[in-house]
Structures are given as C-alpha cells and as structure tokens.
Amino acid sequence: MSFDPVDFLDAAVRIESHDDVSAMREFLVETLANHGVEATVDDAGNTVASKGTGSPHVVLNTHVDTVTPHVPYERDDEAGVVRGRGSCDAKGPLAALLSGFLAVDPGESGTLTLAVTPDEEVLSTGAAALDLDGDCYVVGEPTGLDVCNAAKGRFQGTVTLSGVSAHAAEPDSGANAVFALEQVLGVLRTFDDDREVHPSLGAATLTPTTVDGGSATNQIPADCRLVVDRRTIPPETAEGFRESLAARLRAAVPDDVDVAFELTERPTPFLEAFATDPDHPLVETLAAAANDASGGSGGAVRPFTAATEASYFAPAPTVVFGPGDLADDEGAVAHSEREYVRIEEVRTAAAAVETTLRELLAPEKA
Secondary structure (H helix, E strand, O other): OOOOHHHHHHHHHHOOOOOOOHHHHHHHHHHHHHOOOOOEEOOOOOEEEEEEOOOOEEEEEEEOOOOOOOOOOEEEOOOOEEEOOOOOOOHHHHHHHHHHHHHOOOOOOOEEEEEEEOOOOOOOHHHHHOOOOOOEEEEEOOOOOOEEEEEOEEEEEEEEEEOEOEEOOOHHHOEOOOOOHHHHHHHHHHOOOOOOOEOOOEOOEEEEEEEEEOOOOOEEOOEEEEEEEEEEOOOOOHHHHHHHHHHHHHHHOOOOOEEEEEEOOOOOOOEOOEEOOOOOHHHHHHHHHHHHHOOOOOOOEEEEOOOOHHHHOOOOOEEEEOOOOOEEOOEEOOOOOOOEEEHHHHHHHHHHHHHHHHHHHOOOOO
C-alpha cells in the first residue's frame, strides 16, 4: 500500500486533538499497522516505532496534540492549502515525517525511529519520558521548509521580596519591599551586559512581566513578587540561571529586605536552548534536500523562533523542520483561527525527509 502524506493530512486534521489525543493516536497507530509497521504506546502516551538494526540511529519526532479551540478542516484546492487546527502545527510536519519513515528501511545500515508525543503544547510530558539514545533528531514543526538548527529556551521564575509592614505615616519604621524593586529592575536590565551574543540566536533576554505587592494603601508593603521571563542561549541551564540571578539580586537588594528567586514549578524540565553546528551532516544534508525538492525556495539554515521539544534531545545533533509557517505577512498562522498549510509544501517536505534519511542511513535501494 502506498502512502500519500496529503491524504493522511486530510484525515488527520479532521480528528480533534486539542482536548484528547486518543483518536489521533489511534489513527497514527492504525496507519503504521496498515503499512506493516508495529508501533507501541508507552506509559507517557508516546507512539514509538522503529526500523533497522544498525548505526547511526536517526529519530523523527513531532506531536499529535493541538491548541484550543478546534478549527474545522477545510481543503481549498484552488488556493492549494489545507486549513484547520493542526494543519501546520504539527499534523503537516507529522505527515512529512511519517512519509519519510515509511519510505526508508535502513536494514543493517542504521536504525530509524518515529517518536510522536502527546503533550507538546502544554508540559511536554511525553518528550520528557522518551529515552531513545538517538545519534541525531529531526523535530517536525512549521519552518517553511527551512532547516532550524538552533532555538532559544524559555524559563520563568518569581522574585520574592520580603520586608516589614508599618503605618505609611511612619515609613522609616518598616522595610518597604516595593522600594526594593528599584534594585531588582536594575539587576534585570544589566544581567546580560557582559555576556557574549550567540552567533545565530542573538542575545538572551530577561524581562519582567507581572508584579504584585502590598495589601493596603496606607501601609508599608511587606511583600512584593515579580515574575520574569527568560529567553536563553546556550550553554545556560535552568539551574545555572537560577543560581546566578539569585546571587546578583542578593548583592543588590538592601539588607533590610529579604530576596529570593525560584523557578516556576513544573512536572517536566524547562525547554532549554539548543544549537547544532551548521556544518553537521544532518544540517547540511537536510538543507540540500529541502533546497532541491523546493526548487530553491527552502533549505535555508536559521534559528527557530519558538521553543520546542528539540530541547530535550540536545546536545545530540538536532534540527527543526517541516512545512507550514508560524506566521505570514497577514499575521499568525499556527495557533490561530486561520491556520493552514500549503499542500505542495507537505509533499516537498516529505521528499526532503526521505532523501535525507536515505543519505544518512545509506540503505539499499528499494
């Protein structure tokens, strides 16, 4: 039975997977079975299928969950697009990866694994549970057929300031936690002044986002909390960032105010920054394949602008690749009501993935 990635996409976008991925996962498992591949679903809900017995081990990864609300499927052949929730994020990329996976059998020349996760849009519980030991990874996301070899990470945390309450008529009898924000904001502004800019990702950012404090308008505020958003560049880790910022804050804030900084609790690791050498064979091979398959319109090597589960696979060589766009000239595409993917891009991405796998895994010609 031949596999058509666009036929798969047509069916997949019709399946709602914003609240529950069960039906979409069943469809994926059934599709693999219909093409002679047995898949397993692990305790974290990941769908995993493998071929081959040798080395290297190439892993194809993307996700079946989508954001809310569901947007109904629509196919517009005149415009050459499929519309609907998940069409570009990430059922279009899934169709392309699945096409390449089914087309290539590495035999003893390598191992090829398809690993599809259930919770990328929320907490990445599936990706956090994967233990694949791949030599390189292709993560399916909408990149407009470009090969994204790097992405910033994202951390979030809260600065907590604790002073002493007092009557506002006698401010010197207390310790004003809100006043200490002045020193905190100064630290945030200068935190990266001595840090080198990443050659492709640019500078890290540290941004205050929400603040609250105090309980009465005639009282010295004893407490104040400030949430910060951190967009990271390699090699910074979540714990390294936490320790560094906490130390800088303690040195800057007056001694009469206690200060603490803690990362937001979550059941899975934060998505950290990653960067793969642009000269790595994975990057060069996929970029050349995408360029050839698209007639020169794809295959640029650049950073990805959103956080992805690619973070969990680094430092193994990892790229993000797929049909579709996060945004176009009119505005947002992924996660929007107008979400769509170009039909020809899905076929082009599938061809590029297949060519890349054949070159990396060097299987015997079918």
